[in-house]
Amino acid sequence: MTTGAGTFRADALVKKVPKRVWQKLSAGRGAKEQRFYDWSVIDLVEVALDHRQLLVRRNRTTGELAFHHCHSTASASLATLIKVAGSRWEVEETFPSEKVLAGLDEHQVRRYPSRGRWVTLAMLAHAFLAVVRFDEHAHRPTPGDLIPLTCNEIQRLFISVVVRPVHGPGHRATGPPAHRLGWSAWRRSHQARSRAGHDRRQV
Incomplete structure (x- = not known):
């Protein structure tokens, strides 16, 4: 992932994220309950009119990480990115x-x-x-x-x-x-x- 501070592996980049920027938010309701995770977003270097961000999801129980490389024509909010990422569960279901x-x-x-x-x-x-x-x-x-x-x-x-x-x-x-x-x-x-x-x- 290329950022303003250089190029890093996604897992190495997450280690540089301060604890205070992680937010507990829901990716939508699952089969039985809301699917709460810790989320963080990192701005990447833009290419032309393409806004790029790295959305990171952390399991609150196991600490397992999942990464979403996001592209949009305008800078998207964290809530919007989570809503789009969470819709994958509905498609798979x-x-x-x-x-x-x-x-x-x-x-x-x-x-x-x-x-x-x-x-x-x-x-x-x-x-x-x-x-x-x-x-x-x-x-x-x-x-x-x-x-x-x-x-x-x-x-x-x-x-x-x-x-x-x-x-x-x-x-x-x-x-x-x-x-x-x-x-x-x-x-x-x-x-x-x-x-x-x-x-x-x-x-």
């Missing part, structure tokens, strides 16, 4: 989510066109769940003792209340729809208590 919820990995690839159709169908199914979740969050306030509806819960309800009854008695879920909706509310209240416990521990 999309793939296992599509595998579980939409069967992205359940296709036996024999020809490229069939693979393309299957991937497109899986992405549309996942998009349907995401749009329904967004609509629920935007137009139907969630009670304080429940977590907002997730894609997993919407998929579970859709299969239980809509898909199985359509396929006849042999595929019918046990209990009336009100019973299955009750189980959904119970799961969400349990998850809300669990999330509150994780948040209190983080604080």
Whole structure:
């Protein structure tokens, strides 16, 4: 990394960072809680109109370091850089989510066109769940003792209340729809208590 004081390896450059400049900030909410890390940013030598910065993330438990070499047309704030770096987790989470919820990995690839159709169908199914979740969050306030509806819960309800009854008695879920909706509310209240416990521990 080239700085105003010379060229250094990234790990050597971090050792020169004063302790007071590290900030505890969240990279966004993870599966259960906010993902808090220690962050620091180092300005690098600019090239033409390209602003370059080295964003450093330090694990608060293990001390493990991660580096992000940042390029932007204008100098970006630490909060902006962290928001962009944290979005990588959401992108990576999309793939296992599509595998579980939409069967992205359940296709036996024999020809490229069939693979393309299957991937497109899986992405549309996942998009349907995401749009329904967004609509629920935007137009139907969630009670304080429940977590907002997730894609997993919407998929579970859709299969239980809509898909199985359509396929006849042999595929019918046990209990009336009100019973299955009750189980959904119970799961969400349990998850809300669990999330509150994780948040209190983080604080």
